[in-house]
Amino acid sequence: MTKTADFLIIGGGIAGLSTGARLAKHGKVVLLEAEEAIGYHSSGRSVTFSHFGIGGVTVRALTAYSRAFFQSPPDSFDPLAAVRPALFIANQAMVPALDELERITRSHADAVERLDAQSAADYCPALRWAPDAVVAAFVHREGLKLDQHALLQGYARAIRAAGGEIVNGTRVASIGPRWRVQTEAGDSYEAPILVDAAGAWADHVAKLAGVQPLRLSPLRRTIIVFDPPSDMSVRDWPFVKTAVDYMYLMPDSGRLLASPVDENPDEPCDAQPDELDMAIAAHRVTEFTTLDVRRITHKWAGLRTFAADRVPVAGFAPDAEGFFWLAGQGGYGLQTAPAMAEIAEALVLGTAWPQAIAAAGVTMEQIRPERLLQRSST
Ligand SMILES: Cc1cc2nc3c(=O)[nH]c(=O)nc-3n(C[C@H](O)[C@H](O)[C@H](O)COP(=O)(O)OP(=O)(O)OC[C@H]3O[C@@H](n4cnc5c(N)ncnc54)[C@H](O)[C@@H]3O)c2cc1C
Structure with missing residues (x-):
């Protein structure tokens, strides 16, 4: 039997979990993670230090914006930062x-x-x-020294508390139209919106879905x-x-x-x-x-996976309705996660670009996948 959801997320790293926690407030989230535990790949191998000695202008703005969340997280989170x-x-x-x-x-x-x-x-x-x-x-x-365990578990708890599901040990093997997903074990899931938060595998997941890849580089x-x-x-x-x-x-x-x-x-x-x-x-x-x-x-x-301009990507693929990119978190996926999750929430729901994010100096054009696809087609 096919399980249905409003938002199907592939990838139980920081990107998928942080955005899942925000989307779970708006509909049923099902998050599929290939490994037996969340955070097995990059998100569990980070040194999780938030600083300004990394990234360009956009990444630093995302880093600065995210500090408030780490220092005063919601009550349901354990302390996140020292x-x-x-x-x-x-x-x-x-x-x-x-x-x-x-x-x-x-x-x-x-x-x-x-x-x-x-x-x-x-x-x-x-x-x-x-x-x-x-x-x-x-x-x-x-x-800020971040506690990656507290961060990942806090977001996972928020997904479950809102009625969402995290299914570990479930590798997505094929993706059909209108986002019907088959797992290696033969289970199937369906949702109108598919969030590709598969880290180093994000381009691979896109290819499964017939979506033009972004030419991400795992380093x-x-x-x-x-x-x-x-x-x-x-x-x-x-x-x-x-x-x-x-x-x-x-x-x-x-x-x-x-x-x-x-x-x-x-x-x-x-x-x-x-x-x-x-x-x-x-x-x-x-x-x-x-x-x-x-x-x-x-x-x-661990792998740090970058887009060509080293700015993380969030936004619907222009060539596939309902396919949402959340990739290229590079070497800053944890320290930018609160900002990126807020951005992803707004873009998935089609609401206005968050004013606070705009005030921090980050525009939609800097983040959306179009910028990379334009480059790769020229
Ligand atoms: C050594 C090191 C140090 C770092 N230090 C910092 C730091 O100090 N600060 C900072 O902010 N960042 C740091 N980073 C970067 C940070 O770890 C990454 O940016 C972040 O973890 C990326 O998160 P993600 O969710 O995109 O990817 P991941 O955590 O890799 O999650 C992607 C998940 O998708 C799953 N997946 C893939 N394909 C499928 C499929 N077909 N079906 C189901 N699931 C699938 C994978 O199993 C994986 O769990 C560091 C990274 C490394 C390696």
Whole structure:
């Protein structure tokens, strides 16, 4: 028997769950997730730090807008965010990029301060302040460490509380007209609106539906976790990132995690870390700090999936009525989720572009899929 819904969502990552929670207030949501648990792919592999050292103008506006939700979530959510400094560092070659990032960060936030060697060391005593290492730094004291588990579970609870359903372990295998979906197990679902929130698989899902793909690029990112020196407590260390995409470092349950900020093209898959990327991460940590990465205790990789202009996509496909794109969340799907879910809700329902989103500087044209399809057809 075919189960019917008002909104059928494919993908139980942050995109599908956050938008599902908003749509569930307006009709029956059924969310289909291929894996046995929500957040198994990118959304469970993020380091979930919200900061302004990533993305272009639109992404930063979405990031700024989303902070209020994280800091004062609805009562049904567990606490979602802890304020933690974001420390940006530069070697000599990176100083112009650091200056520009400081200017941008100041345009979104107040608690921004240029640091000298001593005050940078107060934040992170392991920084190697030297002519061939760190020569400049600034801090945004109010970065946000997000709790991805609380975020995903909070949205999932909101979907269920509004009468929606989340069906795990259900991979969509084929998609027919008027959005009749068949799963690998042979179940079928139907809805007038199909939301493609399949992350790295979003183009694949579009092809199943006969919709023109957006040419999204899944790029792999690697994380290593290692022990800090036994005489250093890293618990209160900031998120530390080079002004350009080269290395970041952050405390993680008493240990340190680091990334070489890699972006290796990959296929949609269960991404695994590559030995070389792990070695590069360890090396870059030693370039900028006095830390010695002796033993990697833990490692993982995940896919960050981008549209060509690196701006997330939300909107109905122009070539298929009722097929809604929610894709290309890149490296900022968690920190922009509240804004993107609000946008997706308005676009799905056909209501006015949210005024608060417009006031934040984000327009419909920046977000809708048309911009990418125009590009790919020229
Ligand atoms: C190492 C790393 C660090 C990151 N750090 C940050 C950060 O600090 N801040 C930040 O905001 N973001 C960060 N990100 C990015 C963030 O994780 C992503 O932007 C976000 O998780 C994307 O969410 P999504 O819902 O689009 O994709 P996903 O979480 O991948 O969800 C898509 C889901 O669709 C399901 N699916 C696919 N095909 C089908 C099908 N046919 N049928 C049913 N289900 C299907 C998949 O199983 C998957 O669960 C990071 C990512 C990585 C890898």
